[in-house]
Amino acid sequence: MNRQNTQSCLPTPLGKFQVPEYPHIKPGVIDQQLQFSLIIPTYKESKNIRYVVLRLAQILDEFIPGDYELIVVDDDSPDRTWEVALSLIEEYPQLQVMRRQHERGLSTAVIRGWQVAKGNILGVIDGDLQHPPHVLKQLLSEVHQGADLAVASRHIEGGGVSSWSFIRRFLSRGAQLLGLIILPKVLGRVSDPMSGYFIVRRHCLAGVNLDPVGYKILLEVIGRSKIDKIAEVGYVFCERHEGESKVTWKQYIDYIHHLVLLRLSTGRFKKVSQSFPISRFIRFGLVGLSGVFIDMVILYLLSDPTTLGWPLTRSKIIASEIAILNNFLWNDAWTFADVSMQQQEIHQRLKRFLKFNIICLAGLVLNVLFLNLVFNFIISNRYIANLIAIVIATIWNFWVNLKLSWRVTQVK
Incomplete structure (x- = not known):
């Protein structure tokens, strides 16, 4: 049974972290291109993944029925999250699962998912229910109205956090301030550059050599891709009900490493969409x-x-x-x-x-x-x-x- 489940998983791409220009379509099969592909990176989320898929399917079936796919990219979780996700495919035909056994990290998991995706619009959402699924409709609406990138933000009207401690708020704001100092014209383009909940047009990422570090994939997308118009939608960051938080001090070190790497490697900053006030x-x-x-x-x-x-x-x-x-x-x-x-x-x-x-x-x-x-x-x-x-x-x-x-x- 385990062998059959493993064979049912999507193959994990190898090589460069580069999103192809055209959606991943199997040879000889027509009409596979989709409007939207949503990546759900997971690690030890077996208690959450079933409800996450249920809610996402309910919302997207109503908003863009049959024109989307959900791709769970699991980093070979010891609680076998990938296996739980595979068991849902019969009930949710838009669901696919990738089990990564030789790579780790949220950012790289998202890109590997995008590499096999069929959608012209690509997105990411956490698999722990901290990102409210209903906000997807607003994000997609912003892209339909012309945005290249639509970001779910905690720091605009309608946004916030549910019950963060003072220390967590302080660290989050401190990290954002540090980013504004090192990469002002990247982090300054959005109110919530630490967000892990967003969607982007495929052509903005196509052919770009990405070099992600740690968890903040949005920094990589804004810093390296060809994005013009950005829209933001407010959302309330919720506390998890099941599973354990992945936040560690190593993530803060990775974040600083990522900022410095972007600062040194991009050569020049992207143009700020809004002029200095x-x-x-x-x-x-x-x-x-x-x-x-x-x-x-x-x-x-x-x-x-x-x-x-x-x-x-x-x-x-x-x-x-x-x-x-x-x-x-x-x-x-x-x-x-x-x-x-x-x-x-x-x-x-x-x-x-x-x-x-x-x-x-x-x-x-x-x-x-x-x-x-x-x-x-x-x-x-x-x-x-x-x-x-x-x-x-x-x-x-x-x-x-x-x-x-x-x-x-x-x-x-």
Whole structure:
């Protein structure tokens, strides 16, 4: 029985990680080309795979009946996930299974699935029920309307995470921030570059030599492929009900390795589909100037001998915090008003203020660092060096707050 099951599996492609230009069609068989191929990479998901296939089939049978396929690519799971999936084929004829015995890794599993797929649109979804299947209809609709890539995002309206701990949120945001620093014109194209739930047109990937590392296949797709228009759809990342999480520290190491590899190998970055938000940046700068004025006034009132005469350090800390609060309130009500209007509850404002405060303090450290670097190694004029450092810190504060502070990251 096991031998028969193994023989029923799709053969695993070998060689380069390159998606063919035309769908994989058996010789002599016509009308095999499909609209959509969805890859479900799995490892130890035997308790989840049956319901995942059921839900996906229900949704796609309604939306594009008979014009899709589901391909489970299993990394030879010890719980025999591949065998459970094979047992479902008779009930779900659109299902196929690949059992990989000599390769490991989510990203490579996805590409191997795409290599044997028949669809003109290719997609990926987790096999652990953390990606809600019904979002597929919205993703496909975006591609039907002209998008080359449609990404399910946790960080736009309608998106969020269900019950992440503070540590997990911090690590996720930190990883995204690191990516924005190393690959700004790749990660900057989408609000959720860490997403593992998306669909893409085949021709955008065809013939491209992919070199995936770790789990973040979307980075590889955006960084190397020929993608013009990108659309995003909000979704809520759910907690798994069965099985165990695959998140380990090795994944973070692989992520950094992948970022560096992409940075070194792509040579140049892809064109950003949206221009730098100049008008928003100008508003941010004007708010910053008001903060400088308030900082100076408060510092004078607290520390000058003719007023309260408090110690300078204590006065400066208080003045800085009042200035930061002023800047936050104006940015929340003016610079990023379109986002903050969607998140008006007290706890949401407090979270944004905490993020803004931390980022501004990091900007202060950056300001001091660049002031010393410019003054000691480039320009010996302290005032010009300070101006350059202020500009760099302002750009930092604006860009990081744009990407991290004013985002929809939690829903009820």
